[in-house]
Structure formats: structure tokens, C-alpha cells
Amino acid sequence: MTRVSSGTTRKARHKKILKMTKGHQGVRNRLYKSAKESLLHALSYSYAHRRKKKNDLRRLWNIKINAAARANGLSYNQFIYGLKISKINVNRKMLASLAISDPDAFNIFIDKAKTALKV
Numbered sequence: 286m287t288r289v290s291s292g293t294t295r296k297a298r299h300k301k302i303l304k305m306t307k308g309h310q311g312v313r314n315r316l317y318k319s320a321k322e323s324l325l326h327a328l329s330y331s332y333a334h335r336r337k338k339k340n341d342l343r344r345l346w347n348i349k350i351n352a353a354a355r356a357n358g359l360s361y362n363q364f365i366y367g368l369k370i371s372k373i374n375v376n377r378k379m380l381a382s383l384a385i386s387d388p389d390a391f392n393i394f395i396d397k398a399k400t401a402l403k404v
Contacts, residue, residue, distance in 0.1 A: 353384035367398025
């Protein structure tokens with residue numbers, strides 16, 4: 286039986302890891318052992334933060350809607366409840382973009398919410 290050396294395979298594997306850790310600080314992009322550990326952490330953080338990003342964006346939209354609603358005399362809770370009563374289904378992303386880019390269109394939603402709350 287002939288001896289099989291794993292030199293080329295191992296080198297390719299190491300090169301792949303070191304290439305992926307380009308930009309990491311210190312020896313984390315030069316030494317294989319440190320680079321592999323750094324890469325494992327980086328990949329797990331990126332996976333988790335892709336999910337966390339959705340929560341962060343929703344929180345930001347709520348803040349923008351609240352600021353625009355308070356400028357028109359309603360709190361965020363009252364505004365959303367008023368839209369729900371008047372059966373207007375607009376997602377928060379659209380409301381936040383309207384509040385910033387088109388305040389006149391947002392004021393229409395405010396008026397609808399106010400009339401629904403008075404009934």
C-alpha cells in the first residue's frame with residue numbers, strides 16, 4: 286500500500302480559511318488555528334445578526350412613526366389603534382417611509398386614525 290500525503294488538500298483547506306478571515310485583526314488572519322476560531326465566531330455572529338437586524342429595523346420604523354404621529358397630536362399607540370379600528374392595513378415600513386418622505390400622505394393616515402378614535 287502506498288502512502289498518501291494530504292499536503293495539497295490541507296494547504297487548500299488552510300488557504301480557504303485564511304482567505305475568508307482577511308480583514309480580521311492581528312494573527313487572526315495569518316495563523317491557521319487562530320483564523321479558524323475567528324471564522325467560526327464570525328460566521329455564528331453573522332447568522333444571529335441577520336435575524337436580529339429585522340428586530341432592529343422594526344424598532345427604528347416604530348420610532349419614526351411615533352415621532353411623526355406626536356408631531357400631529359397622537360401617540361404611537363393611539364395612531365396604530367386608530368388605523369386598526371378603521372381597517373387600514375399598512376405595514377410599519379411603509380408608514381415610516383411616508384412619515385419621512387411624504388408628510389402630506391402621512392397626515393391623511395393621521396386624520397383617518399383620529400376620526401376612527403372619536404367614533
